[in-house]
Amino acid sequence: VKYVEEFRDGALAGVLAAALAREADPARDYAFMEFCGGHTHAISRYGVADLLPAKVRMVHGPGCPVCVLPIGRIDMAIRLALTRPDVTLASYGDCLRVPASDGLSLLKAKARGADVRMVYSAADVLALARQRPDREVVFFAIGFETTTPPTALVLRQARAEGLANFSVLCNHVLTPAAMAAILDAGQTRLDGFVGPAHVSTVIGSRPYEVFAEVYGKPVVIAGFEPLDVIQAIRMLIRQVNEGRAAVENEFTRAVTRDGNARAQALVSEVLERRASFEWRGLGSIPDSALGIRREFAAWDAEVKFGLGYRPVPDHKACECGAILRGVKSPTECKLFGTVCTPDNPVGSCMVSSEGACAAHYNYGRFRDSVAA
Amino acid sequence: VRKEISLALVEGARVGDYVIVHVGYALSLLDVNEAERTLALFAAAGMAPADGATP
Secondary structure, three states, X not given: OOOOHHHHOHHHHHHHHHHHHHHOOOOOOEEEEEEEHHHXXXXXXXXXXXXXXXXXXXXXEEEOHHHHOOHHHHHHHHHHHHHOOOEEEEEEHHHHHOOOHHHOOXXXXXXXXXXXXXXXXXXXXXXXXXXXXXXXXXXXXEEOOOXXXXXXXXXXXXXXXXXXXXXXXXXXXXXXXHHHHHHHHOOOOOOEEEEOOHHHHHHOOHHHHHHHHOOOOOEEEOXXXXXXXXXXXXXXXXXHHOOOOOEEEOOOOOOOOOOOHHHHHHHHHHEEEOOEEEXXXXXXXXXXXXXXXXXXXXXXXXXXXXXXXXXXXXXOOOOHHHHHOOOOOHHHOOOEOOOEEXXXXXXXXXXXXXXXXXHHHHHHHHHHHHHO | OOOOOEXXXXXXXXXXXXXXXXXXXXXXXXXXXXXXXXXXXXXXXXXXXXXXXXX
């Protein structure tokens, strides 16, 4: 694919990494958080971590949609699917495997007879609702600012069509709120952020300016390919060396300062900020998630089915929370790679390929065994 | 790989354009000139010894 392979070129990666190593100050160390799970995956899969000097440490962030979804929200979907035989519940693939209460996941609920479907896009759920007027089709919508515009779009389409058997259980969350929560918690030292790729195509680079201006942390938005990530880390090192904190954009081929105005307008027409929302690992964060506006209440599954949220603590030994805050690494969890594996995940970070634990299990553990 | 995707979220996409796709929707157009400029920057990393940043 053009404009993908070029950004994975191995020889050029070596050249960039050498330039990065020359610029890293041997007298200090650097800790940068890649916020987004897409970057976590790229760093593990392409061995970017191996190309970095030992003094440059990457801290995995919470930007993995299924990872930050708390058990209580998945319980809402499972309860609905199990108690209402007229409901067809649809969601993105990874979401179905996240362990929830009573040893259940949405997939296990399916095995118990609930009608649970895996979909590739929000449009698939809308199509399902049109085909099956006899079923209540509910979209369990999750994700950051990338998956939010498609959810808003199908809600608007459903209202325009008067599609009464379609509704959305909305769990969309906001990237800048989570970045602020991590910085406010102050539990891990960070010298800057690798900013998200796809999220930033939608929201633009402007929402990160507060992190440079108020928190004094450099942010460099990077594409999802390995060369993008190496270059962004190099740009972060430069800012740190020069004592600067600014928002810079490595992903200029797709991200502007203002982002996608059409998508932003659509989202604010259909969705609004919730007063507060619970995140796995980060706790309840004010103004950090979106709910469905009153005008669309007839398509809001929480209203339609009277669903309430009950917080549920994580598995006692699972370190997902600390890992999502950047405080611990996957190997510091007792369950990692023993009880908890991608085939049998205990915590959400082991479920998605974007999760820090799954990425480390699939690619990074071989490096650990060589080092040991 | 062939995949049907929606262009409802982007303005002005035309046949032949490259787009960034996420869960079946194009989120933005890919600026080919900027892509080439970024690749040129990468290539330049091998030539210049880090614009004087080396100690």
